[in-house]
Each structure stands twice: as structure tokens, then as C-alpha cells.
Amino acid sequence: MKLSDFDYDLPKELIAQKPVRPRDSSRLMVLGRNIEHRKFHDILQYLEKGDVLVINSTKVIPAKLSGAKPTGGKVDVVLTRKIKRLVYEATLGIKRPKVGMVITIKDNSFTILSFSNSLFTIKFNKEPDLRSIGKTPLPPYIKQEALLEDYQTVYARESGSAAAPTAGLHFTEELLKKIRMKGVEIAKIILHIGPGTFMPVKTEVISEHIMHREHYSVSSEAAKAINERKGRLIAVGTTSIRCLESSADEKGRVEPGSGWTDLFIYPGYRFRCRPDALITNFHLPKSTLIMLVSAYAGKERVFSAYQAAIKEKYRFYSFGDAMLIFSV
Structure with missing residues (x-):
């Protein structure tokens, strides 16, 4: 596939320059067999008892x-x-x-x-x-300074990232409490996000792109929750998917441990531990992130949803709105 296959036009005014408050008041596009337009706190209605929510608890350093x-x-x-x-x-x-x-x-x-x-x-x-x-290492498309706490998830624990796992920015402590009360288990994994998340793909043939290595770790507790789940597996963010795929064996079983990964996921990739749903933001054109989402949900389906988001004036990128994508 070519790099140009993952391009799209975005009006500059839809690039979010600051987060909304409260965090869970951001908009949520739910992409199943049809598209629904909701608020992020409505995500509670789509979660069920027995589900496992995988979150990346890495912490951004003022680097x-x-x-x-x-x-x-x-x-x-x-x-x-x-x-x-x-x-x-x-x-x-x-x-x-x-x-x-x-x-x-x-x-x-x-x-x-x-x-x-x-x-x-x-x-x-x-x-x-x-x-x-040190200052907050914001993406280049954000033109104003931001407080480090705005670019940090409420569950960030282990320092090591040059960028935030932005899908997690929408969660509040209160929403997480409600999710747990519903019987959803939260599995914390870690993938420290490196500079590769900001770096553009420069090769026209995307398979020739080389990803930078990033360190990940999965605890025995998290691996057990994922492997022995009674319900669905829901990944929060592309980094959670890369961590799951990097730690899964050929049968899809997640192994506890740590290591380095340069895994590049794009359409045609065969998932080992495919989540039932993915929570993610709206990503830059031609980025490895939109390629991963396209690999998970199908390129035509994703780009059709992006056009709907532009028409409905969703906010894009790191401080923007979110998607809940179900595997269909």
C-alpha cells in the first residue's frame, strides 16, 4: 500500500488546541455497524460486566x-x-x-x-x-503551551513517555469508578511512547517504513485478567494494541514480561490478540496511527467515519474527540 492511500484533508479549525473540561464531556463517535454520535461519558452504556478494559499507564515526562x-x-x-x-x-x-x-x-x-x-x-x-x-513535549500541531497535567492521563503512574496515550485523556476518576462498579475489570499495561509517534512516514511504500523501538511491560496480574476474561477485550488506544500484540503468543495468549518493540501495524497485519473494541482519537493523515486503526477496523470503514466526523465538526488529534470502534 502507498502512503498517499492514507491521506485526507482536514480543516485547520478542527485541530484541537486545548482539552475540553471536564475530560469526559468530549464527543464520542461510536462506530459499529452504523455510526452514533455521543459524549465520552456515555461509553459506560457500551461496557458490560466481565469486560476487560486495557489501559496504558505510562507517564509523560517534562522532556x-x-x-x-x-x-x-x-x-x-x-x-x-x-x-x-x-x-x-x-x-x-x-x-x-x-x-x-x-x-x-x-x-x-x-x-x-x-x-x-x-x-x-x-x-x-x-x-x-x-x-x-523541562516543559511538556507537545505535538508540533499544538501551537500553545499546555500544563503537563492536561497532557497526562488520570491513571498515569510510570514515567517514561515523550507523548501521552491520548485515548486515555478522556477518562476521569469518577468515570473509571463507575466502570469498575459495573463489573468491568481494568488491566494496566505500559508502553512508553517514543518520538516515533510524532515522526512522519517518509517512504511512499508504507511497508518500507521503520518504526522506532519502544519499551513495554505487562504484569502477571494484567496478563491473567486479559487471558481469563469472561467478557470482551477493549483496548484504550493504539499503544495498548501494540503492547498486546508485542506480548501475545501465536495463540493470542498474552505473556507477562517486558521488552522492546518496533512493531508496525498496517492493513494486512494478522492480529494475535485482537480486541473486541478499540477506543482511540482521530489521527493525523499518513501517520502510523491511522494505519494501525485501518488495520484493525478496515481502511474504507475508518476513512468513511473520518469524513462523517469532519462533516459533524469533531475535534481532531491529541486534545480532540474520541472514537469507540467495534470489530464487526
Whole structure:
């Protein structure tokens, strides 16, 4: 399949620049055999006792830093993961990088050790205090600053992501409480989202695209809940699906443990642990995320729903509205 197959036109005014409040008052498109237009808190009506809801409890770190080259020019820095003490993987907004170049950040600095495929390995002079110097690493299409708590799910627990699992941003503590009271079990998994989620696909033949590696983990408790469920399996977000698929064996049984995944899911992919439903946002054209959703629900079905969403003026992307897609 070609990259152009996953393109669509979106009016700029439909790109959400800030979240709605309360979180669960966002709109929800329910895509089953037909399309329904609801509010996100109505999702409770579609969940049943015995269902298992899989959520990604990764936590976004304030990893966006502003540095300066030796010449004084500004350098945008996003830390994507910590390799070891003082050493990080990062993306740098720099045109002509050189190994050994020193970038200054306030009272600290780092040296470029190596770089490949848009990712840099850097070493700080001293451990950076991200709480005081870091900002929220928002996607480039969001033009205004946002509070870190706005770009964090209410169930975020383990720090490690450069981006939020945005499908989870719609949940409130009260809604989760109601979901549990209905007899739905919530299974927490972790997939730390790296910079690849922001990076465009540049190959016209999509199968030639190479995904960046991301770390995932599944606890024994979560694996047991998923494997022994009495009802349906419902994944919250594309990252939950990638975690499930990366940890499932050939029979679809999810194995507890942790590891690295560069799994790229696009139409034609054969799912091992296919959820009965997927909760997700509306994604960028030509992105790996819209390709994954198309693999799950069918490309024509997804793009038809997107056109309906545009007509109904749904809000798109990270701070936008949500979809509940049932496998039919």
C-alpha cells in the first residue's frame, strides 16, 4: 500500500488546541455497524460486566528542553529515554550536528556522542532536573503551551513517555469508578511512547517504513485478567494494541514480561490478540496511527467515519474527540 492511500484533508479549525473540561464531556463517535454520535461519558452504556478494559499507564515526562549551540543559536531538545546515568536518547532541532558538539542548557550542558535516523545519544555534564527546566513535549500541531497535567492521563503512574496515550485523556476518576462498579475489570499495561509517534512516514511504500523501538511491560496480574476474561477485550488506544500484540503468543495468549518493540501495524497485519473494541482519537493523515486503526477496523470503514466526523465538526488529534470502534 502507498502512503498517499492514507491521506485526507482536514480543516485547520478542527485541530484541537486545548482539552475540553471536564475530560469526559468530549464527543464520542461510536462506530459499529452504523455510526452514533455521543459524549465520552456515555461509553459506560457500551461496557458490560466481565469486560476487560486495557489501559496504558505510562507517564509523560517534562522532556522538552531549550538549549544553545556554541554559536548561540537555539536548539530544541526532547529527551526520549534515559539510557544510563547522564546518558539519554533525544531528538534535536539542529541542522548540522557534529559528534562532540556541546549544547548548553542553563547551568548544564551535554555532548553529542552519536546520532542515527533522527535520534541522538547525548551525555550531560550533570543529571538534568527536568521538573525545573523541562516543559511538556507537545505535538508540533499544538501551537500553545499546555500544563503537563492536561497532557497526562488520570491513571498515569510510570514515567517514561515523550507523548501521552491520548485515548486515555478522556477518562476521569469518577468515570473509571463507575466502570469498575459495573463489573468491568481494568488491566494496566505500559508502553512508553517514543518520538516515533510524532515522526512522519517518509517512504511512499508504507511497508518500507521503520518504526522506532519502544519499551513495554505487562504484569502477571494484567496478563491473567486479559487471558481469563469472561467478557470482551477493549483496548484504550493504539499503544495498548501494540503492547498486546508485542506480548501475545501465536495463540493470542498474552505473556507477562517486558521488552522492546518496533512493531508496525498496517492493513494486512494478522492480529494475535485482537480486541473486541478499540477506543482511540482521530489521527493525523499518513501517520502510523491511522494505519494501525485501518488495520484493525478496515481502511474504507475508518476513512468513511473520518469524513462523517469532519462533516459533524469533531475535534481532531491529541486534545480532540474520541472514537469507540467495534470489530464487526
